[in-house]
Amino acid sequence: MKESNLMILHYATALILIVTGSIHLMANNIPDIGIHGPLYLANMLIFVSALMYHAMNGVRVILIELVPTRSRAISYIILVIGVIAYLYIVSLVITLVR
Amino acid sequence: MEERWILFKVFRYNPKVDKFPHWDGFRVKVDRGTTVLDALLRIKEEDPTLAVRYSCRQSICGSCGMMINGKPRLACYTRVLSLGTDMVEVAPLKNFRIIKDLVVDFSDFFKKERSIYPFIIRSDAEEMMNPTGAYKQTEEELLKYLEFADCIECGCCYAACPTTATDPLYLGPQALNKAYRFIMDNRDEGAKLRLSVVDSDHGCWRCHFAASCSNVCPKGVDPAKAIQFLKGVIMREKVIGFKKEGTSLIKMPHCVQKEDQRSE
Numbered sequence: 001m002k003e004s005n006l007m008i009l010h011y012a013t014a015l016i017l018i019v020t021g022s023i024h025l026m027a028n029n030i031p032d033i034g035i036h037g038p039l040y041l042a043n044m045l046i047f048v049s050a051l052m053y054h055a056m057n058g059v060r061v062i063l064i065e066l067v068p069t070r071s072r073a074i075s076y077i078i079l080v081i082g083v084i085a086y087l088y089i090v091s092l093v094i095t096l097v098r
Numbered sequence: 099m100e101e102r103w104i105l106f107k108v109f110r111y112n113p114k115v116d117k118f119p120h121w122d123g124f125r126v127k128v129d130r131g132t133t134v135l136d137a138l139l140r141i142k143e144e145d146p147t148l149a150v151r152y153s154c155r156q157s158i159c160g161s162c163g164m165m166i167n168g169k170p171r172l173a174c175y176t177r178v179l180s181l182g183t184d185m186v187e188v189a190p191l192k193n194f195r196i197i198k199d200l201v202v203d204f205s206d207f208f209k210k211e212r213s214i215y216p217f218i219i220r221s222d223a224e225e226m227m228n229p230t231g232a233y234k235q236t237e238e239e240l241l242k243y244l245e246f247a248d249c250i251e252c253g254c255c256y257a258a259c260p261t262t263a264t265d266p267l268y269l270g271p272q273a274l275n276k277a278y279r280f281i282m283d284n285r286d287e288g289a290k291l292r293l294s295v296v297d298s299d300h301g302c303w304r305c306h307f308a309a310s311c312s313n314v315c316p317k318g319v320d321p322a323k324a325i326q327f328l329k330g331v332i333m334r335e336k337v338i339g340f341k342k343e344g345t346s347l348i349k350m351p352h353c354v355q356k357e358d359q360r361s362e
Contacts, residue, residue: 004297004332064299068267071299 010057013050020047041097048089056082101129104178106137108148109165109189112198119196128178134188135162135173138200149199157316160252164200165189170254172316191257193266207253210269214277214295219288231349233285239343243282246275246324248317255311255321267300271311271321274302278324281331285345293332293340302328 023043027035035043060078064071103125111119124144126137135152142148150173152162157175166176167187178186194202220226255271256262262270269277277296281289296302302325309322334340 002297003299003301003303004336007303007329008333008336061304065261065265065268065304068265068300 006057010054013054013057016046016050017054020044020050023047041094044093044097045090048093049086052082052086052089056085100179101127102179102184104128104137105185106141107185107187108138108141108199109187110148110199111190111196113196126178130177130179132178133174134164134166134171134176134178134186137178137186138173138188149197149201151201158250160250163191163252163254163257163316165191165257170257170314172252172254175316191253193257193259193262194253202253204253206266207251207256207270207272210273211251211276214269214273214280214292215288216273216276216280218280218283218286219291220285221287225347231347233345234348235284235345239284239345242284243279246279246282246319246321248319249275249279249315249321250317252316254314254316255319258310258314260308260310261304261306265300265304268304269296269301271305271325274305274328275311275319275321275324277302278328278331281328282342284343287344289331289340289342293335296328297332302332305329 020043023035024047026033027040027043056078060075063074063078067074104127106124106126108122108124109119110116110122122145124141126132126140128137133155135150135155138148138150139152142150150162152174153159154161155174157172160172162173163170164173165171165188166173167181167183170191173188188200190196190200190202194204194207197203249272251272253272255275259268259271261268274296277292280286281292305322305325307322307326311321312319312323315321331340
């Protein structure tokens with residue numbers, strides 16, 4: 001995948017984090033706002049997905065700068081770790097919300 | 099005229115002989131107009147083994163870039179007394195391999211510059227080889243890249259860049275600035291080619307906008323701004339497609355005359 005595609009997603013997930021993070025905070029602190037059940041779960045899943053991508057890509061960028069000659073290997077390792085962590089966190093979120 | 103004795107602490111290192119670098123001290127009498135380069139040349143009279151690279155002495159050639167009091171500057175453009183210190187520390191540019199003393203190896207720097215095709219690319223090869231006129235460029239079109247065209251390739255931005263310090267494969271502010279300069283030139287048709295180079299693991303996305311490059315540029319170029327604009331161009335290319343106004347050829351009478359003579 002081209003670097004620009006990864007970075008566009010990075011910026012897009014940052015915006016998604018602001019929106020879904022705010023919804024999450026409101027849902028937890030304003031009881032009458034009406035965000036519960038499947039809506040709450042959907043918001044959490046979008047939030048977690050965006051967070052995972054944004055965090056893992058951030059780590060990838062840092063590592064590429066620290067070990068510039070291994071950029072491809074770093075990207076694949078981060079992808080594998082990210083997918084495993086993402087699946088685990090999604091299952092955790094679903095269990096906790098339900 | 100005010101004259102003062104200033105202590106110059108000069109970085110010395112010859113990788114072929116020395117195991118470690120060391121500093122040498124020299125006292126030089128300077129006046130209001132003495133530049134760091136003038137002082138170094140006086141030191142060189144005293145110690146001819148000191149290696150310094152310089153050429154034009156008027157901040158045009160970009161040969162005498164070095165770390166002066168910890169900041170990348172042109173030695174010929176920096177007046178000693180303007181530094182306001184009794185001791186001036188002179189060292190080679192950071193992020194470059196040292197050849198000897200204050201002389202650094204620019205080969206990697208120029209290799210990166212060459213990778214972004216730093217010249218006008220056009221499809222009309224015949225016109226380029228045997229010109230019949232001039233390519234039209236309005237004032238507005240010129241202003242789109244003019245502020246990024248003053249680069250003298252002194253390497254000061256490269257030495258100041260924190261990303262280059264950690265990632266030696268990073269293209270660097272100079273090459274990226276030049277890429278943007280040619281992409282925005284309406285006479286150029288090589289934007290796609292250049293964007294494919296800068297949109298890479300070690301391209302423009304590695305810039306964190308520390309803006310150290312713009313802060314030290316002796317010619318007032320703003321490479322940090324160019325890099326952010328470059329990211330914008332890539333974004334536009336992805337989302338709506340990057341288009342720019344082309345140019346037209348203004349036939350020149352003397353060129354047309356030559357053309358006629360050739361055809362005859």
